[in-house]
Amino acid sequence: MKIIMLGAPGAGKGTQxxxxxxxxxxxxxxxxxxxxxxxxxxxxxxxxxxxxxDKGLLVPDELVVDLVIDRFKADDCKNGYIxxxxxxxxxxxxxxxxxxxxxxxxxxxxxxxxxPDENIVNRMSGRRACVGCGATYHIKYNPTKVEGICDVxxxxxxxxxDDKPETVLNRLKVYHxxxxxxxxxxxxxxxxxxxxxxxxMNDVLNAIVEILGE
Ligand code: AP5
Ligand code: MG
Numbered sequence: 001m002k003i004i005m006l007g008a009p010g011a012g013k014g015t016q017x018x019x020x021x022x023x024x025x026x027x028x029x030x031x032x033x034x035x036x037x038x039x040x041x042x043x044x045x046x047x048x049x050x051x052x053x054d055k056g057l058l059v060p061d062e063l064v065v066d067l068v069i070d071r072f073k074a075d076d077c078k079n080g081y082i083x084x085x086x087x088x089x090x091x092x093x094x095x096x097x098x099x100x101x102x103x104x105x106x107x108x109x110x111x112x113x114x115x116p117d118e119n120i121v122n123r124m125s126g127r128r129a130c131v132g133c134g135a136t137y138h139i140k141y142n143p144t145k146v147e148g149i150c151d152v153x154x155x156x157x158x159x160x161x162d163d164k165p166e167t168v169l170n171r172l173k174v175y176h177x178x179x180x181x182x183x184x185x186x187x188x189x190x191x192x193x194x195x196x197x198x199x200x201m202n203d204v205l206n207a208i209v210e211i212l213g214e
Contacts, residue, residue: 006182017030
C-alpha cells in the first residue's frame, strides 16, 4: 500500500502517518524529518535546506526528488510506504509518477487531511518536538506525561524554528500557492480521499483506516 499524506502545515500529516505506519507495518517517509535530521547533523544538505525552511519556503525540488526516490527503492519499502510532506509541488508529483511508472507501479491513495487556516496557527504554536527522537506533541491536544520531557526518550522538547507565527503564515501561503494544486492533480488520477482533520486525532485515524481497510 503506497500512500501520500496531503494537507496544510500542521494539519496532522505527521501525527497520522506515524500511527498508520505502525498499524500497517510500513515505513513513514517524512521529508521534513529527513531535513531536520540533516540540520541536526550539520550536513551540507541540512545547511542548504535550513536557509529555506527558516523562512517558511520550500526547499528546491532538485534537493528533494532524488532523495525520496532513492528512499522508496529501499528493501523495507517493498510492501508499501507513507509519504509525508512529499510531493509538495506539481514537478515533484510528476517526478514521483515517472519513477513509479518506470517500475510499472503507481500510487494507491492520496489522503487529504483537511484543517482550515484558522485552526493552524493555534496548533503550531502549541506543537512541541523532541530534540532527541523528533516525536511530536501538543501542549493541549497531545501533552507529554511530564511537562517539557519526551515520553519516548526522556529528552527535552522545543518549539520548531519554523513554528513561530510569522513563519507559519508564510508556510500557509506557500501551501496554498504550490501544494494545494496537488489535490486536483491526484483527484484527476482518482486517488484522493478527504478526511476531516479538525476532530480528535484518534477519530481522524479511524476515518483513514475506514478508507484503507483493516
Ligand atoms: P514538514 O516537516 O513537512 O512541515 P509541514 O508540511 O509544514 O507540516 P508539519 O510537519 O508542520 O505539520 P503536520 O501536518 O505534520 O502536523 P503534525 O502532525 O505535526 O516540512 C517542513 C519544511 O521542510 C517545509 O516548510 C519546507 O521548507 C521543507 N520541506 C519538506 N518537504 C519538502 C518538499 N517535499 N519540498 C520542498 N520543501 C520541503 O500536527 C501539528 C500539531 O497539531 C501537533 O502539535 C499535533 O500534536 C497536533 N495535532 C495533530 N492532529 C491533531 C488533531 N486531530 N487535533 C488536535 N491537534 C492535533
Ligand atoms: Mg510533519
